[in-house]
Amino acid sequence: WFAAVLFTAMSVWAMWMVLLVLLMGSGHIAENVRLLRDSSSGALLIVNADRMLAGLKLLIGPSSLGLVLPSLVAGLVAVLRADGKRRFGLQALLVFQVLWFAWFVFASIAWPRYAFPALALNMVxxxxxxxxxxxxxxxxxxxxxxxxxxxVRFVQVSTVALVTLAIVGSAVVQLRPITQNRNHDARQFAASLERIVPPGAVVDGWEPEIGFLSNVAIQYPPLGSLDTAVRARWLGTAAMEDLRVEPKGEFLMVGPFGRWVGIYDQEIASGAYERVEQVGAYELWEHTGK
Structure with missing residues (x-):
C-alpha cells in the first residue's frame, strides 16, 4: 500500500503542475514554464544568515513547544525499533521531515507557513x-x-495536565488573533469598490483578498513579481526598479501589501491619481488623465 500512496501522491502533484503551467498565464506553455522556473528558483533557494536564525528559532523555540528536535530523535528511535513495512513507513516520514526542515532552515526565507508540511508530520x-x-x-x-x-498516580496525572495545558495554551496563543480580530476593512473596501468602480473598468492593485471579496476586475503585477518584491523588501537583495509596474487601469488600489512593497509609490507621487475612497489601510485612487 505504500507504493499505492506514493503513486497517488505523485499523480496528484503531476496534475497540479500541468494545470499550473497551463493556467498560470496567458502566454505559451514554454513561456509559462520559464516564469515558473525563474520565480520558483528565487523563492525556494535563499541563503541568508538572518533567515536561518529565524528558522531555527521557530523550530526550537516556544512556538513549537521545543518538541521538534526531540520528536525527530524519537522518530529515529521508532525507526530503529520497527521492522518490515512499518519500518519503511516510519523511515519515509522521518527522511521527509529531516530534508524539509533542513531546506526550511538553511535554504528558504523561513516564513512559518513554509514549515507546515514537516511540522504536521512531526506531530506523529x-x-x-x-x-x-x-x-x-x-x-x-x-x-x-x-x-x-x-x-505515582499524582505524577502521571500532573504530567497529563501539564502536557494538556501546554497544547491548549499554544492553541489559544495561535487562535486568539483570529477569533478576536474585529477588523472588517477588507470586506468594507471590497463593497466600496463595487459601488464606485463602474462596470468594465479595471483596478490595478496587489491585494489578493480584495479580488476574492469583490467582483471588480483587478489587474495584478506580472507573474514572477512576488519573488522580486520579497528580495527587495525582505532581503534587500533586489532593487525596486526591477519591480516597477506601470498601471494601465482606470483605478489604482493600494492596501497593506502594496504599500509595504511600494510598487505604486511613484505613480501616486506623480499626481496622476486622485484618492476617491479610503477604508482603514485600503485606498482607492482614480486616474485623473494628467
Missing part, C-alpha cells in the same frame, strides 16, 4: 514521544525509589 513522532514518556513514568519513579502508588 511528537505524539509517540509523549506517550512513550508517559508510559515510562512508573519505571522512572521506581528507579528513583518512589514506590507509593498515590505518588
Amino acid at each position: 513522532f511528537a505524539g509517540w514521544l509523549i506517550l512513550s514518556a508517559f508510559r515510562s513514568l512508573p519505571d522512572i519513579l521506581v528507579r528513583l525509589r518512589v514506590t507509593s502508588p498515590h505518588v
Whole structure:
C-alpha cells in the first residue's frame, strides 16, 4: 500500500503542475514554464544568515513547544525499533521531515507557513514521544525509589495536565488573533469598490483578498513579481526598479501589501491619481488623465 500512496501522491502533484503551467498565464506553455522556473528558483533557494536564525528559532523555540528536535530523535528511535513495512513507513516520514526542515532552515526565507508540511508530520513522532514518556513514568519513579502508588498516580496525572495545558495554551496563543480580530476593512473596501468602480473598468492593485471579496476586475503585477518584491523588501537583495509596474487601469488600489512593497509609490507621487475612497489601510485612487 505504500507504493499505492506514493503513486497517488505523485499523480496528484503531476496534475497540479500541468494545470499550473497551463493556467498560470496567458502566454505559451514554454513561456509559462520559464516564469515558473525563474520565480520558483528565487523563492525556494535563499541563503541568508538572518533567515536561518529565524528558522531555527521557530523550530526550537516556544512556538513549537521545543518538541521538534526531540520528536525527530524519537522518530529515529521508532525507526530503529520497527521492522518490515512499518519500518519503511516510519523511515519515509522521518527522511521527509529531516530534508524539509533542513531546506526550511538553511535554504528558504523561513516564513512559518513554509514549515507546515514537516511540522504536521512531526506531530506523529511528537505524539509517540509523549506517550512513550508517559508510559515510562512508573519505571522512572521506581528507579528513583518512589514506590507509593498515590505518588505515582499524582505524577502521571500532573504530567497529563501539564502536557494538556501546554497544547491548549499554544492553541489559544495561535487562535486568539483570529477569533478576536474585529477588523472588517477588507470586506468594507471590497463593497466600496463595487459601488464606485463602474462596470468594465479595471483596478490595478496587489491585494489578493480584495479580488476574492469583490467582483471588480483587478489587474495584478506580472507573474514572477512576488519573488522580486520579497528580495527587495525582505532581503534587500533586489532593487525596486526591477519591480516597477506601470498601471494601465482606470483605478489604482493600494492596501497593506502594496504599500509595504511600494510598487505604486511613484505613480501616486506623480499626481496622476486622485484618492476617491479610503477604508482603514485600503485606498482607492482614480486616474485623473494628467
